[in-house]
Amino acid sequence: EGAGRLAEVLGQCSSLATLNLAGNNIGDAGAGRLAEVLGQCSSLATLHLAGNCITDEGARSLAGMLGPCSSLVELNLERNWIGDDVIAMIRTRIHDSTKLLASHQSFPESDDDESD
Helix, strand or coil: CHHHHHHHHHCCCCCCCEEECCCCCCHHHHHHHHHHHHCCCCCCCEEECCCCCCEHHHHHHHHHHHCCCCCCCEEECCCEECCHHHHHHHHHHCCCCCEEECCECCCCCCHHHCCC
């Protein structure tokens, strides 16, 4: 919900250069809402979304905004639950000069999976 409200405001911030939302647990829904408007931020150079419980679904939404966002210099997606195949897809969509920080993080194991 908070990411949705933020997305509404970001649509009006055409001169935004840095957005750091690390550790805010925006999840896939929040990543999707942000992706809808971030492509319009023509001056966005740095986007930090580390530690936000984003999975492949949210990362695919973000990947869609990467083409129009030619000013992006750094994208940080570390400490999310994004698979290697989606990270590889994101790498193909960012510009050569964009630094991508991403590491695969496994889903936390549930207590049901533990053996005696």
